[in-house]
Amino acid sequence: xxxxxxxxxxxxxxxxxxxxxxxxxxxxxxxxxxxxxxxxxxxxxxxxxxxxxxxxxxxxxxxxxxxxxxxxxxxxxxxxxxxxxxxxxxxxxxxxxxxxxxxxxxxxxxxxxxxxxxxxxxxxxxxxxxxxxxxxxxxxxxxxxxxxxxxxxxxxxxxxxxxxxxxxxxxxxxxxxxxxxxxxxxxxxxxxxxxxxxxxxxxxxxxxxxxxxxxxxxxxxxxxxxxxxxxxxxxxxxxxxxxxxxxxxxxxxxxxxxxxxxxxxxxxxxxxxxxxxxxxxxxxxxxxxxxxxxxxxxxxxxxxxxxxxxxxxxxxxxxxxxxxxxxxxxxxxxxxxxxxxxxxxxxxxxxxxxxxxxxxxxxxxxxxxxxxxxxxxxxxxxxxxxxxxxxxxxxxxxxxxxxxxxxxxxxxxxxxxxxxxxxxxxxxxxxxxxxxxxxxxxxxxxxxxxxxxxxxxxxxxxxxxxxxxxxxxxxxxxx
Amino acid sequence: xxxxxxxxxxxxxxxxxxxxxxxxxxxxxxxxxxxxxxxxxxxxxxxxxxxxxxxxxxxxxxxxxxxxxxxxxxxxxxxxxxxxxxxxxxxxxxxxxxxxxxxxxxxxxxxxxxxxxxxxxxxxxxxxxxxxxxxxxxxxxxxxxxxxxxxxxxxxxxxxxxxxxxxxxxxxxxxxxxxxxxxxxxxxxxxxxxxxxxxxxxxxxxxxxxxxxxxxxxxxxxxxxxxxxxxxxxxxxxxxxxxxxxxxxxxxxxxxxxxxxxxxxxxxxxxxxxxxxxxxxxxxxxxxxxxxxxxxxxxxxxxxxxxxxxxxxxxxxxxxxxxxxxxxxxxxxxxxxxxxxxxxxxxxxxxxxxxxxxxxxxxxxxxxxxxxxxxxxxxxxxxxxxxxxxxxxxxxxxxxxxxxxxxxxxxxxxxxxxxxxxxxxxxxxxxxxxxxxxxxxxxxxxxxxxxxxxxxxxxxxxxxxxxxxxxxxxxxxxx
Numbered sequence: 028x029x030x031x032x033x034x035x036x037x038x039x040x041x042x043x044x045x046x047x048x049x050x051x052x053x054x055x056x057x058x059x060x061x062x063x064x065x066x067x068x069x070x071x072x073x074x075x076x077x078x079x080x081x082x083x084x085x086x087x088x089x090x091x092x093x094x095x096x097x098x099x100x101x102x103x104x105x106x107x108x109x110x111x112x113x114x115x116x117x118x119x120x121x122x123x124x125x126x127x128x129x130x131x132x133x134x135x136x137x138x139x140x141x142x143x144x145x146x147x148x149x150x151x152x153x154x155x156x157x158x159x160x161x162x163x164x165x166x167x168x169x170x171x172x173x174x175x176x177x178x179x180x181x182x183x184x185x186x187x188x189x190x191x192x193x194x195x196x197x198x199x200x201x202x203x204x205x206x207x208x209x210x211x212x213x214x215x216x217x218x219x220x221x222x223x224x225x226x227x228x229x230x231x232x233x234x235x236x237x238x239x240x241x242x243x244x245x246x247x248x249x250x251x252x253x254x255x256x257x258x259x260x261x262x263x264x265x266x267x268x269x270x271x272x273x274x275x276x277x278x279x280x281x282x283x284x285x286x287x288x289x290x291x292x293x294x295x296x297x298x299x300x301x302x303x304x305x306x307x308x309x310x311x312x313x314x315x316x317x318x319x320x321x322x323x324x325x326x327x328x329x330x331x332x333x334x335x336x337x338x339x340x341x342x343x344x345x346x347x348x349x350x351x352x353x354x355x356x357x358x359x360x361x362x363x364x365x366x367x368x369x370x371x372x373x374x375x376x377x378x379x380x381x382x383x384x385x386x387x388x389x390x391x392x393x394x395x396x397x398x399x400x401x402x403x404x405x406x407x408x409x410x411x412x413x414x415x416x417x418x419x420x421x422x423x424x425x426x427x428x429x430x431x432x433x434x435x436x437x438x439x440x441x442x443x444x445x446x447x448x449x450x451x452x453x454x455x456x457x458x459x460x461x462x463x464x465x466x467x468x469x470x471x472x473x474x475x476x477x478x479x480x481x482x483x484x485x486x487x488x489x490x491x492x493x494x495x496x497x498x499x500x501x502x503x504x505x506x
Numbered sequence: 507x508x509x510x511x512x513x514x515x516x517x518x519x520x521x522x523x524x525x526x527x528x529x530x531x532x533x534x535x536x537x538x539x540x541x542x543x544x545x546x547x548x549x550x551x552x553x554x555x556x557x558x559x560x561x562x563x564x565x566x567x568x569x570x571x572x573x574x575x576x577x578x579x580x581x582x583x584x585x586x587x588x589x590x591x592x593x594x595x596x597x598x599x600x601x602x603x604x605x606x607x608x609x610x611x612x613x614x615x616x617x618x619x620x621x622x623x624x625x626x627x628x629x630x631x632x633x634x635x636x637x638x639x640x641x642x643x644x645x646x647x648x649x650x651x652x653x654x655x656x657x658x659x660x661x662x663x664x665x666x667x668x669x670x671x672x673x674x675x676x677x678x679x680x681x682x683x684x685x686x687x688x689x690x691x692x693x694x695x696x697x698x699x700x701x702x703x704x705x706x707x708x709x710x711x712x713x714x715x716x717x718x719x720x721x722x723x724x725x726x727x728x729x730x731x732x733x734x735x736x737x738x739x740x741x742x743x744x745x746x747x748x749x750x751x752x753x754x755x756x757x758x759x760x761x762x763x764x765x766x767x768x769x770x771x772x773x774x775x776x777x778x779x780x781x782x783x784x785x786x787x788x789x790x791x792x793x794x795x796x797x798x799x800x801x802x803x804x805x806x807x808x809x810x811x812x813x814x815x816x817x818x819x820x821x822x823x824x825x826x827x828x829x830x831x832x833x834x835x836x837x838x839x840x841x842x843x844x845x846x847x848x849x850x851x852x853x854x855x856x857x858x859x860x861x862x863x864x865x866x867x868x869x870x871x872x873x874x875x876x877x878x879x880x881x882x883x884x885x886x887x888x889x890x891x892x893x894x895x896x897x898x899x900x901x902x903x904x905x906x907x908x909x910x911x912x913x914x915x916x917x918x919x920x921x922x923x924x925x926x927x928x929x930x931x932x933x934x935x936x937x938x939x940x941x942x943x944x945x946x947x948x949x950x951x952x953x954x955x956x957x958x959x960x961x962x963x964x965x966x967x968x969x970x971x972x973x974x975x976x977x978x979x980x981x982x983x984x985x
Contacts, residue, residue, distance in 0.1 A: 116936045117959035118952060120862065121888060123875060155933035342863040345870055345886060371859070371959040372934050380850070381863075383599065384821040388867060391824055396602060407824060409600060454634035454963055455851050457595045473597060480596035480850040483962065484933055 032065070033058045033440075033494065034085065036076060037093025038471050039067070040100050041434040042415040045355060046400065050471040055079055055090075056099065058440040062494030066436050096448040096458070098474065101433055102162025102441040102490065103375035104421025107274070107314040107335035107364025109167040110178055111136045111145075113152045115368040123345050124280035127369070129201065136169040136194075137204040145174035149181045156187070157498035159374040160487040162441040163188040163421065163431060165274055165312060165335070165364070167246055170194045170206055172215040176222045183226045183241045186497035188441060190272050190425065192246030193219050197257050199290075209257035213264070219243060220271070240493065242272065244312075249276040250287045250300045262305035272310045272426065275301065278323070279315035280346045298323040307332050310426040314364055315340070316354070317347040324357055333360035333424030336416065338381035340369030348385050352403030355412075362421030379413045379479050410476050417479075444489035444499065447474050447482070451500065456481040511544070512537045512919075512973065513564065515555065516572025517950050518546070519579050520913040521894040524834060525879065529950040534558055534569075535578065537919040541973030545915050575927040575937065577950065579957075580912055581641025581920040581969065582854035583900025586753070586793040586814035586843025588646040589657055590615045590624075592631045594847040602824050603759035606848070608680065615648040615673075616683040624653035628660045635666070636977035638853040639966040641920040642667040642900070642910060644753055644791060644814070644843070646725055649673045649685055651694040655701045662705045662720045665976035667920060669751050669904065671725030672698050676736050678769075688736035692743070698722060699750070719972065721751065723791075728755040729766045729779045741784035751789045751905065754780065757802070758794035759825045777802040786811050789905040793843055794819070795833070796826040803836055812839035812903030815895065817860035819848030827864050831882030834891075841900030858892045858958050889955050896958075923968035923978065926953050926961070930979065935960040 039054040051069050055076070059065040071079050080088060093099070112132060119131035139145045156164055166182070166189055168175030175193040182189045195216060197206040206212040220243040227239040247253045247261055265271055278284055278297050287297050294300040298319065301307045311332040319327070327334070336351050346369075354361055363378045364370075370378070386408040390396070393405035403412070422432025431441040449458030456477055478486060490498035518533040530548050534555070538544040550558050559567060572578070591611060598610035618624045635643055645661070645668055647654030654672040661668045674695060676685040685691040699722040706718040724740055726732045732740075744750055757763055757776050766776050773779040777798070780786045788810040795813045798806070806813070815830050825848075833840055842857045843849075849857070865887040869875070872884035882891070901911025910920040928937030935956055957965060969977035 114936050116934065117956035120955065120959060121877065121886070158933050342866055345866045345875070347870055348867070374934060377934075384860075384863070387821055387824045388827070391826055396824070398600065407600070454637050455595065455853060455856075457593050476599065477596035480599060 031060055032088070034080070034088055034090045035093065035099060036071070036090050038098035039434055040098055040414075040471065040475055042101070042411070042419045042432070045403075045415050045420075046409065046411050048411050048414055050468045050475065052467055052471055056434065057083065057085070058494045062440055064434060064436050064438050064440050067434070093444070094448070096474065097444060097446050097488070098471065099434060100443045100445050101418040101431065102443050102492065103160045103417050104163040104362055104425060104432065105156070105161045105365050105375055106165050106312055106333070106362035106421050106424045107337055108156070108164060108367045108373070110149060110152050111139045111169045112368040113155065113373060114148060116373065117371045118368065120343050120371065124283055124369075127344055132368070133201055133204045139169035139171050139174040142173045142177060145169075145171070146177050146181070149178045153181050153185050153187060154498070156373055157185060157490055158484050158487070158500070158503060159376070160443050160484070160490060160499070161187070161375060162443075162490060162492050163425060163427070165190045165244065165425065166192070167248075167274070168193045170196055170204065172219055175219055179219070179223045179226065179241055183229065186240070186492050186495050188240045188431065188492050190242050190244035190274065191223060192244040192274060194246050194248045195257055195261060196248040196252035198254050199251050209254055209260055212257055213260045216245065216261075216264070244272040244274050245306075247275050247306065249283070250297065251283065251290060258304040258306070265308070266305050269308075270310075272312070273306050273308070274312040274314070275306070277301070277313040277316050278318045279341070280344070281318060284318060296320050296323045298326050302326060302330065312424055314366065315346065315349065317341055317349045324354065324359065328357050328359050331360070333362060333426075335364035335424060336361055336382060337364040337366035337370060337378070338385040339372055339377055340364075340366035341385070342381060343371055344369050348388055350389060350404065351382070352386060352389065352406055352408070355403040360420065360423040361416055362424035363416050374484065375417050376479065376482050379417055382416060383408060383413055383480075410479065413479060414475065440491055440494045442491045443487050444491075445478055445482070446486055446488040446500070447478055451485045451488070453481070453483050453485040455483070456486060510539055511567070513559070513567055513569045514572065514578060515550070515569050517577035518913055519577055519893075519950065519954055521580070521890070521898045521911070524882075524894050524899075525888065525890050527890050527893055529947045529954065531946055531950055535913070536562065536564070537973045541919055543913060543915050543917050543919050546913070572923070573927070575953065576923060576925050576967070577953065578913060579922045579924050580897040580910065581922055581971065582639045582896050583642040583841055583904060583911065584635070584640045584844050584854055585644050585791055585812070585841035585900050585903045586816055587635070587643060587846045587852070589628060589631050590618045590648045591847040592634065592852060593627060595852065596850045597847065599822055599850065603762055603848075606823055611847070612680055612683045618648035618650050618653040621652045621656060624650070625656050625660070628657045632660050632664050632666060633977070635852055636664060636969055637963050637966070637979070637982060638855070639922050639963070639969060639978070640666070640854060641922075641969060641971050642904060642906070644669045644723065644904065645671070646727075646753070647672045649675055649683065651698055654698055658698070658702045658705065658720055662708065665719070665971050665974050667719045667910065667971050669721050669723035669753065670702060671723040671753060673725050673727045674736055674740060675727040675731035677733050678730050688733055688739055691736055692739045695724065695740075695743070723751040723753050724785075726752075726754045726785065728762070729776065730762065730769060737783040737785065744787070745784050749789075751791070752785050752787070753791040753793065754785070756780070756792040756795050757797045758820070759823070760797060763797060775799050775802045777805050781805060781809065791903055793845065794825065794828065796820055796828045803833065803838065807836050807838050810839070812841060812905075814843035814903060815840050815861060816843040816845035816849060816857070817864040818851055818856055819845035820864070821860060822850055823848050827867055829868060829883065830861070831865060831868065831885055831887070834882040839899065839902040840895055841903035842895050853963065854896050855958065855961050858896055861895060862887055862892055862959075889958065892958060893954070919970055919973045921970045922966050923970075924957055924961070925965055925967040925979070926957055930964045930967070932960070932962050932964040934962070935965060
């Protein structure tokens with residue numbers, strides 16, 4: 028059931044560009060029955076609230092009034108995570124990528140051949156990811172068709188917006204965890220796509236004319252694990268269906284890059300491998316991108332593919348520090364990815380903190396200080412940029428920025444109700460109610476920074492997707 | 507009132523050295539009425555539990571049995587934080603040190619001239635720090651005598667172990683926040699020391715013969731903010747009382763170092779400034795130490811002073827990456843410091859995660875891979891080392907490692923009861939009960955790593971200092 032019209036009155040924060048966001052302390056925002064933001068009126072003083080509502084034709088309506096210390100924010104977009112790796116969170120930090128895959132990751136993912144184990148685990152995975160404030164998530168499943176169907180079913184039932192793919196991986200993987208052939212891989216991928224697209228007609232499907240909340244995504248794991256035959260077939264599928272999204276890894280680790288070049292000696296570089304099979308396009312998500320060459324950047328920019336920046340994982344697996352500022356300066360789309368369990372946290376907030384740290388490390392190395400209004404390369408990323416990457420930047424990478432990523436009329440209400448008050452119970456966020464903050468824009472700027480650097484799931488009271496209340500701390504308390 | 511004997515049966519983890527820790531899945535541990543660990547028996551199978559207790563003379567005693575997923579760990583030691591800066595948590599991340607002090611920090615600290623504001627704020631500060639699992643804390647107060655007395659009173663009443671100092675700062679600070687003279691600074695410091703030492707005879711003082719839980723500490727803010735006259739007087743106080751601890755900052759930021767050298771042109775280097783006034787000794791805590799010269803390291807090692815590694819702050823204020831591995835290889839004592847609010851988290855867990863990241867960044871830059879059994883320089887720090895720095899290393903830096911930092915007979919029971927189970931409610935820590943872990947040492951190693959990388963205050967059920975239950979998640983639930 029679609030929710031009825033919901034009207035909020037209070038603070039709203041929404042990204043505008045890489046360097047600016049709107050912070051509206053007294054905004055009136057109406058979400059229609061379809062889950063879309065119908066209208067917003069800025070700077071509504073309390074004494075004209077009823078009058079303003081009446082002008083909008085709203086008489087005798089309930090209004091959700093946010094107290095000081097609470098605000099609405101676009102939901103977080105996690106552009107890269109692995110659902111079957113959540114049970115490994117915080118394990119194996121001593122490894123680098125290739126050893127970590129063989130010693131930690133593949134053994135865990137192999138367990139998802141057991142559909143009941145997958146069902147039990149994915150129920151918890153999706154609930155945790157939603158409660159961390161992720162309204163859109165790009166999930167890698169395992170290689171298993173049935174378990175990945177189950178993942179899609181659970182995401183669908185939860186009301187989260189997501190892309191769900193099963194890994195394509197038919198070589199250079201252990202015997203116990205590899206696809207039998209490129210043909211099997213392609214057949215099962217087609218079955219998964221049909222299954223996910225059929226969810227649109229199932230109960231809990233939204234009634235709007237937008238694309239369905241859960242969409243399939245082609246997921247060649249990485250070049251190393253895919254035969255040219257498999258990549259060729261995936262490329263054909265992609266070219267026959269331009270709406271189909273694609274996600275994969277690129278240039279995460281130096282040993283991985285060397286092995287890729289060995290396997291594809293004719294490709295000019297790592298990005299060139301994917302491009303030669305037609306897999307680099309505006310709805311392609313490239314995770315990591317730590318060590319790209321200049322000509323690769325040119326190609327990625329030309330193809331309008333997006334990059335998922337995974338700083339927690341890049342630190343944790345000693346992969347390196349991705350020069351995100353350089354990519355932004357070249358106009359490449361960038362979003363954030365938790366990359367669980369290469370990253371040790373399912374929260375985009377941790378990712379934001381580590382994206383800030385990564386940018387500061389590059390600035391320290393370059394000897395630059397402060398931010399620059401015209402340049403991101405070798406500069407620390409300001410709060411506005413971090414917010415952008417976590418929301419609208421992620422939406423661009425997912426090619427859904429006309430639908431989500433900001434709060435504005437016509438956009439889907441995919442949003443978080445953030446609560447920075449002490450009642451939220453997070454001792455790491457100093458509550459403004461302890462110290463009586465103002466209610467103006469400056470106070471709101473301060474709250475945003477505190478939330479991004481000190482917040483956790485307890486500060487996310489409500490998670491909305493397309494207007495539906497699907498998770499968050501208040502949701503947990505009532506379910 | 508001292509607690510009666512408490513006996514725990516379950517998993518215990520305790521550091522042994524920089525590269526090893528004990529993980530005892532079935533340990534019987536008895537805490538005496540004085541708060542000291544009386545005895546421990548390792549590897550007690552359930553069927554011999556009563557027999558083992560009887561051998562220890564314990565008949566009909568209550569035993570706290572820990573379920574799988576819970577373990578005891580030494581309490582965290584925060585070797586560097588600023589109590590009056592907690593209200594600024596997560597603010598001002600765009601600044602570097604000197605601007606951050608003038609724009610963000612000094613205005614907040616100045617508010618502590620209001621003793622009632624200080625009382626209200628410090629009640630919350632100390633409660634938060636304890637609930638994050640910090641059993642010993644090195645607190646900088648503001649420059650105000652009365653408010654810092656209040657801080658000491660609150661810490662005393664809470665039962666936390668701590669060093670509390672008021673900042674000495676009589677120059678190069680804003681007019682509204684600077685001490686009137688070196689003489690005033692010294693007089694007030696003496697009054698604070700008397701006040702803190704008098705707490706030993708107040709209610710809630712422990713009855714043991716150990717040094718009192720709350721101790722004074724000389725706190726010259728940093729060389730820049732102290733006149734030679736003030737440093738001379740502090741040096742005299744120190745030399746007349748070798749038991750008096752000292753805490754200060756060193757080599758955090760390049761602009762700070764340059765200014766220090768300008769102010770003290772005769773000193774060979776930054777460490778030499780403190781040394782020339784007799785302030786470098788085995789109970790001196792030097793915070794940050796990001797950019798030390800080789801000869802400074804020699805001097806610090808010779809004086810047996812300790813370093814407080816503050817990686818979150820060093821990243822956040824773009825100070826740099828402290829080469830902790832180099833210090834460890836030279837035998838210098840190292841602990842961890844949250845450095846709130848240069849650091850954006852009051853939790854030593856965040857510090858552990860960022861200490862890991864800092865070490866990996868240095869390893870990436872050096873092109874080294876993995877850990878080394880004989881060398882820390884330019885290597886990632888393994889879990890054992892991170893645990894050591896957070897506990898026993900911190901105790902060494904505080905010069906109290908004969909009393910706290912590890913769990914062993916004769917040591918004070920300053921400990922955390924860690925709960926990694928799903929019931930703790932932290933969505934970022936994948937609960938072992940979801941996936942039925944073993945109960946052996948290997949499972950315990952896994953739990954420790956998960957807790958250090960994914961845990962938060964919700965996973966700290968109980969915080970004990972000298973045998974008393976003073977905080978944690980279960981404490982909050984009941985208070």
